[in-house]
Amino acid sequence: MPRLSQVDRGRAIAMLMAGSTQRHVARHFRVHKSTISRLVSRLNATGRVDDRPRSRSPRVMSRHQDRVVRLAHLRNRRLTAAETARNTIGNHNHRIHPQTVINRLREANLLARRQYVSLPLTPQCRARLMQWLTAHMPRRFPMRRWRSMLFTDESRFTLFQADGC
Incomplete structure (x- = not known):
């Protein structure tokens, strides 16, 4: 689900003030209607539409990319985390770190192989x-x-x- 940028949040509030329904605004920005509902309640409670503070950094890889990495390691058990990180581009064209691959494989109860010579x-x-x-x-x-x-x-x-x- 895409997050609304600061500009889109302001535009959504402007559309609501102009008389549009929350459902129409949600459809316009391609978000769930509960996103717009929370935005309105945040505006009423705090008077601001700033993004909520996050407890951790945003994900570098999407759920789909996590699945692709997991399947690649199941198909080729000799694949190392560094090779996978070099061949995978994360969200917003960011390079991913081999430790990210190791963490995602650990979540799936898999291990990345280490090259030992x-x-x-x-x-x-x-x-x-x-x-x-x-x-x-x-x-x-x-x-x-x-x-x-x-x-x-x-x-x-x-x-x-x-x-x-």
Whole structure:
């Protein structure tokens, strides 16, 4: 439902003062008649037609765009929030932030995937790891099982959120 601008609110009050009905004014501005009714009651109560104070910032994405984002992530589970944000234009041609996509997916009980890339170890580093394992680990763990293990030379640190690890 479109919101009335300050100019349209003044024009609506002028039309009502000129004798038009609330239903006619609502049809003219393509809003619900209760919008015009609340506008008149606000004018009578406060003497002003200013917009009501909002408790939070206006939505960047419409409900339809929320649904499109949700369906895109259901169709392609490897899609990241940053890719979706780059490909989606919000209301009034505003760019949307990847965190907005994450928030909308969280509302739908979905998760955006994060791209995770690890570097493979060099053969020399793998050989050194195997030497250390044979020297320090008990003999009951067979060597054939160590050969199938995946070793990485990276430690993962999260600075801004706890991931449970």
